[in-house]
Amino acid sequence: MTILLDKNTKVLIQGVGRDGSFQAIKSIEYGTNVVSCVHPNRKDQFFQEKIPFFGSVKEAVEKTGANAGVIYVPAPFAMDAIIEQIDADLDVCVCITEGIPIHDMMMIKNYIKNKKTKLIGPNCPGIISPKLNLKMGIIPGNICNPGNIGIVSRSGTLTYEAIAQISEIGMGQSTCVGIGGDPIHGLSYVDVLKMFEEDPETKAIVLIGEIGGTKEQSAAEYINNNVSKPVIFTIAGSTAPPGKRMGHAGAVINGKMGLASEKILALKKVGAYHTEDLSKIGETIKQIL
Amino acid sequence: MLEKHNIKFPKGKVGSTPKEIYNIAKSFGGKVVVKAQIHSGGRGKAGGVKICNSAIEAKEFSKKIINTRLITNQTGPEGYLVEKMFVTEITDIKKELYLSLLIDPDSECPVFIASLHGGMDIEKTAESNQTHIFKMNCDPFLGIKPYKLKQFVAKLNLPGDDNSQIVSLINNIYKAFISNDCSLIEINPLVIDDKANLVPLDCKITIDDDALFRNKEILKLRDINQENTMETRAKDYDLAYVKLTGGNVGCMVNGAGLAMATMDITTKSGCYPANFLDVGGSTDKEKIKEAFRILVSDKEIKYILINLFAGIAKADLIAEGIVEANNELNNKLPIIVSMRGTNSESGFEILKNSNLNLHVANNLGDVSKLLLELEKTK
Numbered sequence: 327m328t329i330l331l332d333k334n335t336k337v338l339i340q341g342v343g344r345d346g347s348f349q350a351i352k353s354i355e356y357g358t359n360v361v362s363c364v365h366p367n368r369k370d371q372f373f374q375e376k377i378p379f380f381g382s383v384k385e386a387v388e389k390t391g392a393n394a395g396v397i398y399v400p401a402p403f404a405m406d407a408i409i410e411q412i413d414a415d416l417d418v419c420v421c422i423t424e425g426i427p428i429h430d431m432m433m434i435k436n437y438i439k440n441k442k443t444k445l446i447g448p449n450c451p452g453i454i455s456p457k458l459n460l461k462m463g464i465i466p467g468n469i470c471n472p473g474n475i476g477i478v479s480r481s482g483t484l485t486y487e488a489i490a491q492i493s494e495i496g497m498g499q500s501t502c503v504g505i506g507g508d509p510i511h512g513l514s515y516v517d518v519l520k521m522f523e524e525d526p527e528t529k530a531i532v533l534i535g536e537i538g539g540t541k542e543q544s545a546a547e548y549i550n551n552n553v554s555k556p557v558i559f560t561i562a563g564s565t566a567p568p569g570k571r572m573g574h575a576g577a578v579i580n581g582k583m584g585l586a587s588e589k590i591l592a593l594k595k596v597g598a599y600h601t602e603d604l605s606k607i608g609e610t611i612k613q614i615l
Numbered sequence: 616m617l618e619k620h621n622i623k624f625p626k627g628k629v630g631s632t633p634k635e636i637y638n639i640a641k642s643f644g645g646k647v648v649v650k651a652q653i654h655s656g657g658r659g660k661a662g663g664v665k666i667c668n669s670a671i672e673a674k675e676f677s678k679k680i681i682n683t684r685l686i687t688n689q690t691g692p693e694g695y696l697v698e699k700m701f702v703t704e705i706t707d708i709k710k711e712l713y714l715s716l717l718i719d720p721d722s723e724c725p726v727f728i729a730s731l732h733g734g735m736d737i738e739k740t741a742e743s744n745q746t747h748i749f750k751m752n753c754d755p756f757l758g759i760k761p762y763k764l765k766q767f768v769a770k771l772n773l774p775g776d777d778n779s780q781i782v783s784l785i786n787n788i789y790k791a792f793i794s795n796d797c798s799l800i801e802i803n804p805l806v807i808d809d810k811a812n813l814v815p816l817d818c819k820i821t822i823d824d825d826a827l828f829r830n831k832e833i834l835k836l837r838d839i840n841q842e843n844t845m846e847t848r849a850k851d852y853d854l855a856y857v858k859l860t861g862g863n864v865g866c867m868v869n870g871a872g873l874a875m876a877t878m879d880i881t882t883k884s885g886c887y888p889a890n891f892l893d894v895g896g897s898t899d900k901e902k903i904k905e906a907f908r909i910l911v912s913d914k915e916i917k918y919i920l921i922n923l924f925a926g927i928a929k930a931d932l933i934a935e936g937i938v939e940a941n942n943e944l945n946n947k948l949p950i951i952v953s954m955r956g957t958n959s960e961s962g963f964e965i966l967k968n969s970n971l972n973l974h975v976a977n978n979l980g981d982v983s984k985l986l987l988e989l990e991k992t993k
Contacts (some may be wrong), residue, residue: 348929401828402828422887426825427823427825427826428825429718429823429826430723431923432718432723433725433756435725436756443811458654469955469956479872480868481876482871483868483869483872483873483923484876486955486956487876490924490955490978507871507872509718509720510720510723518831519734529779536871536872536875540721542988557764562872562875562879563876563878564879565878565879565882566878604876604979605880605978605979605981605982606980
């Protein structure tokens with residue numbers, strides 16, 4: 327089993343410009359069942375001569391049975407694309423686009439409450455399930471191996487790093503989820519941890535966090551009460567200088583909670599395994615399992 | 616921006632020479648507050664704000680400050696150049712409060728924060744005594760809920776029979792916040808004067824960079840002199856540049872997470888990053904070349920570290936850009952490269968077939984090993 331995606335996942339793609347089409351082709355080559363593309367002005371055309379374009383997400387869903395969507399459209403139009411996918415009741419919406427205004431994300435997060443769609447991202451690398459040869463987004467398929475480690479991360483490139491290290495030690499990944507680097511994003515660590523805990527295929531979980539916010543602390547609290555599987559974690563940014571800050575307000579609202587040391591402490595306290603050295607994620611997993 | 620939304624500040628005017636400051640102060644009756652105009656907070660503590668008792672004192676103060684760099688706890692060690700100063704009428708302060716509105720990533724909505732202990736020590740108050748901090752969440756769709764606002768302002772125990780002044784101030788701040796895509800509006804101090812009026816004395820606004828495409832009026836206010844030259848140059852190419860002090864490694868990375876991890880790894884080797892260039896996801900060759908040029912223009916660097924994991928980016932294109940820029944600049948500094956992901960094999964081929972002073976790291980662990988070796992052999 328995998329989380330979020332399965333063998334019935336039919337993907338539609340919104341936004342096939344230079345980067346979007348390159349990534350769409352990579353996804354198709356990897357084995358993903360891409361059934362349709364959406365573009366208001368390219369109705370009745372075909373992507374790569376075989377995948378039909380539709381004028382709207384709703385039409386693509388009706389005609390091709392798409393149940394998951396990937397978004398590569400530029401930031402000014404990304405909110406509308408996400409809302410359109412939510413309105414079409416897709417199971418999963420993965421938004422790769424970076425630079426979406428935070429006010430837009432705030433609206434989206436409130437709009438999506440009680441809706442069917444699960445949003446991944448934005449500003450994320452997406453999801454990959456190597457066993458099914460299925461990916462939504464930009465995680466390079468060639469570094470993955472089917473296996474039993476679930477990965478959840480705020481950072482795209484560090485997700486790849488963890489994947490590569492796991493593959494190098496001869497193990498593999500069940501599902502990898504990049505939840506996105508924006509302050510407001512779709513699924514949280516907690517949402518994904520819950521899915522990994524329930525997924526029989528996943529034997530251990532890698533959590534990659536970073537400084538800022540308090541989301542790693544929420545993850546720690548959830549792990550303490552609900553997660554029985556081993557969790558290996560790393561927090562990027564322990565050596566980052568305090569640097570330029572956003573006025574006093576950031577400090578005022580959260581006190582010291584955003585520091586790497588606070589996050590490490592919170593996760594260690596609930597029994598998660600800490601990898602201080604990011605290059606040793608693979609090694610740590612090997613030791614534990 | 617705020618006056619458009621009926622938020623009234625004490626009268627004030629900007630001057631850029633001591634003579635102008637003198638004239639403005641005189642027109643306000645002599646007794647004024649003079650503030651250094653830089654794009655940063657923490658000015659009061661750093662000596663950039665002064666109450667002056669006469670126009671002459673205002674002039675003397677401005678002489679000392681104008682054309683110097685003001686370093687505060689929020690500017691970084693470089694500080695900012697003071698080119699202008701703001702002169703305002705004096706307000707008779709009875710009490711200093713703190714009021715801000717920001718988007719809280721945890722509750723995913725705009726949150727008002729208020730404290731009865733405003734002024735320069737608000738951060739200390741926040742650290743030591745969260746009970747003196749009040750918060751009110753707003754609904755992104757409904758805005759401020761009036762019943763919540765009533766409860767919120769009641770906690771502030773302001774003088775007077777009704778809270779009409781603070782209620783309308785809060786409502787107006789909210790309107791300004793939403794209509795300008797702000798991520799922060801911070802009024803500190805918000806004072807109660809001798810006539811029991813609520814007066815915002817100073818304000819800091821942060822606008823979401825990502826929303827500037829739809830706020831063209833705000834874009835006109837951009838003051839490039841208040842920005843780091845290299846950061847501005849990088850921004851024009853849609854790159855993110857961060858300068859750090861005391862380092863000797865110039866780092867090119869993609870993604871904020873990898874930037875932080877690279878910093879952790881470099882620090883472990885005993886070296887320290889001098890700067891970071893985040894080339895982001897979608898990259899083209901021109902962008903990479905410019906990134907390399909910016910990186911190398913930093914005279915403090917002894918090594919170049921390129922640590923990329925190509926997802927949306929393509930490693931071969933990045934490699935081509937690096938080689939072209941390296942040759943153009945005739946760079947001889949050692950370049951440590953860790954590059955993986957999309958098209959990384961052809962990327963490495965391109966690098967190996969060039970005349971780069973190349974040191975290949977096969978994984979992240981190798982990066983600190985290579986740095987250590989280079990340090991030893993120098």
